[in-house]
Amino acid sequence: MLTIYLKKLFQFSRIIxxxxxxxxxxxLEYRAEITLWAVSGLLPLIxxxxxxxIENPLVNYLELNYLKRYFISxxxxxxxxxxxVMITFEEDHLDGKLxxxxxxxxxxxxxxxxxxxxxxxxxxxxxVIMLIIIFSIIPxxxxxxxxxxxxxxxxxxxxxFWVRFLLHWIFCMCCFYNDRASAIERLLLIPYLFLxxxxxxxxxxxxxxxxxxxxxxxxxxxxxxxxxxxxxxxxLFLGFTGLIGWFILLFSISIIxxxxxxxxxxxMGA
Amino acid sequence: MLNIIYTFWIxxxxxxxxxxxxxxxxxxxxxxxxxxTIFTLFLFYQQGSNVGGWDFYSSLIIVGIYxxxxxxxxxxxxxxxxxxxxxxxxxxxxYVLLKPINSQLWLSLRKISPWGMxxxxxxxxxxxxxxxxxxxxxxNLEIIYAIxxxxxxxxxxxxxxxxxxxxxIWFVKVWxxxxxxxxxxxxGRYPLTAYPPSLRTIFTFVFPIAFLTTxxxxxxxxxxxxxxxxxxxVFSISLFIISILxxxxxxxxxxxxxx
Numbered sequence: 001m002l003t004i005y006l007k008k009l010f011q012f013s014r015i016i017x018x019x020x021x022x023x024x025x026x027x028l029e030y031r032a033e034i035t036l037w038a039v040s041g042l043l044p045l046i047x048x049x050x051x052x053x054i055e056n057p058l059v060n061y062l063e064l065n066y067l068k069r070y071f072i073s074x075x076x077x078x079x080x081x082x083x084x085v086m087i088t089f090e091e092d093h094l095d096g097k098l099x100x101x102x103x104x105x106x107x108x109x110x111x112x113x114x115x116x117x118x119x120x121x122x123x124x125x126x127x128v129i130m131l132i133i134i135f136s137i138i139p140x141x142x143x144x145x146x147x148x149x150x151x152x153x154x155x156x157x158x159x160x161f162w163v164r165f166l167l168h169w170i171f172c173m174c175c176f177y178n179d180r181a182s183a184i185e186r187l188l189l190i191p192y193l194f195l196x197x198x199x200x201x202x203x204x205x206x207x208x209x210x211x212x213x214x215x216x217x218x219x220x221x222x223x224x225x226x227x228x229x230x231x232x233x234x235x236l237f238l239g240f241t242g243l244i245g246w247f248i249l250l251f252s253i254s255i256i257x258x259x260x261x262x263x264x265x266x267x268m269g270a
Numbered sequence: 271m272l273n274i275i276y277t278f279w280i281x282x283x284x285x286x287x288x289x290x291x292x293x294x295x296x297x298x299x300x301x302x303x304x305x306x307t308i309f310t311l312f313l314f315y316q317q318g319s320n321v322g323g324w325d326f327y328s329s330l331i332i333v334g335i336y337x338x339x340x341x342x343x344x345x346x347x348x349x350x351x352x353x354x355x356x357x358x359x360x361x362x363x364x365y366v367l368l369k370p371i372n373s374q375l376w377l378s379l380r381k382i383s384p385w386g387m388x389x390x391x392x393x394x395x396x397x398x399x400x401x402x403x404x405x406x407x408x409x410n411l412e413i414i415y416a417i418x419x420x421x422x423x424x425x426x427x428x429x430x431x432x433x434x435x436x437x438x439i440w441f442v443k444v445w446x447x448x449x450x451x452x453x454x455x456x457x458g459r460y461p462l463t464a465y466p467p468s469l470r471t472i473f474t475f476v477f478p479i480a481f482l483t484t485x486x487x488x489x490x491x492x493x494x495x496x497x498x499x500x501x502x503x504v505f506s507i508s509l510f511i512i513s514i515l516x517x518x519x520x521x522x523x524x525x526x527x528x529x
Binding site for chain 1: 292302305306309452453454465
């Protein structure tokens with residue numbers, strides 16, 4: 001019995017791996033585009049410039065060095081948690097490309113996941129080059145995170161990507177009901193910008209708003225990994241519980257919504 | 271010519287109005303974005319600090335001008351200029367060039383989206399709140415200055431965007447350069463003097479955020495000298511002329527989809 005399951009699991013992971021490598025080959029063709037996407041994620045660095053320029057007692061309290069490390073970490077986290085599934089999903093749906101995908105013996109979900117993961121792989125050298133540029137401009141902000149915080153940070157970034165991806169995937173299902181559902185993505189972007197710690201470290205937030213932010217998944221997918229990477233004292237237990245909890249919750253919701261929405265699907269001409 | 275533009279706009283508004291749900295999405299995202307920006311400003315101004323010599327309500331004026339630019343982006347720039355790349359990719363630019371109308375005009379003003387309206391209203395409200403809280407009474411001269419500065423900031427944004435979109439005649443794949451532009455534009459939500467000196471130079475001459483939001487706000491407050499207004503006018507008009515020349519130059523390199 002166990003061997004059958006293991007065999008199935010092995011087969012499945014082989015499929016995922018070949019999907020991933022084909023998507024990776026595709027993504028490599030679009031290096032120029034991906035570089036531009038990477039450049040468009042500069043917001044944390046703009047915020048860094050603003051925060052360091054302000055005559056604010058809070059800034060002294062937070063220490064300039066910490067701010068620099070925090071925002072550079074936030075920049076890295078943002079690069080590897082980019083999610084655009086709603087836009088491609090809507091496009092595929094409108095062009096009728098979704099129908100053949102649905103006929104394949106594997107759910108389209110994995111196609112989108114692997115394309116995102118492949119894009120992240122393509123990004124690695126681009127982000128390294130950008131980091132070299134950043135550190136050559138502000139050399140004294142350079143730091144090396146300890147091995148443990150680096151490992152935990154990478155795991156946290158991966159989990160954060162999954163949480164954000166699942167969140168967007170659930171809202172993709174709206175495409176079955178309206179042909180401009182990707183507009184919802186703009187709404188999802190707002191709490192991501194202002195509650196995740198992308199524009200300001202969460203420590204500067206007033207208590208009430210901090211509490212509200214921690215009800216949403218956003219601080220876990222941005223502030224937590226960024227603080228980990230910047231070498232701050234963070235509660236690993238709380239952060240990872242938040243990430244894993246949201247992952248399980250969103251994963252179960254996504255399975256249910258997919259089952260409901262797919263029944264609603266009628267291809268072009270049906 | 272105005273007649274043609276009027277007809278263009280009437281038809282595109284009619285087709286946009288099919289998507290009524292978008293009004294709700296647009297308004298929610300507008301409120302969310304403004305609330306978020308004000309919240310960020312509030313974080314900066316905690317405990318009576320100051321941002322590059324600007325107080326809170328003066329910064330609101332900058333946010334207001336930024337929101338006006340957003341309105342222009344949503345209404346005209348985005349619906350039109352993001353299509354240029356698609357025309358080049360699909361080869362439909364041929365049809366545009368064959369039309370008996372200036373191609374740059376057609377590409378820039380063919381469509382209008384009514385969803386910029388909420389942003390426009392919000393921008394005007396923010397500017398008025400900022401002005402009245404600072405007890406600023408605008409004189410005639412300031413009004414002329416401010417309108418000139420805002421108009422030149424509109425022309426400036428259009429010209430930059432159009433020049434970037436034109437480059438896709440050579441590099442079809444850089445369509446998302448628009449995203450880079452939009453994401454850098456976010457820096458214009460805050461006063462120029464809040465940035466470190468090295469960035470200030472970049473934001474004035476390379477990527478002129480200074481002329482997009484800070485100078486119009488200064489014109490409203492009355493702290494901007496007339497040379498700044500004149501400079502932004504000259505800057506925007508010359509960039510506009512460059513965009514026209516650049517488009518003509520780029521068209522020489524345009525070989526349609528099959529050739």
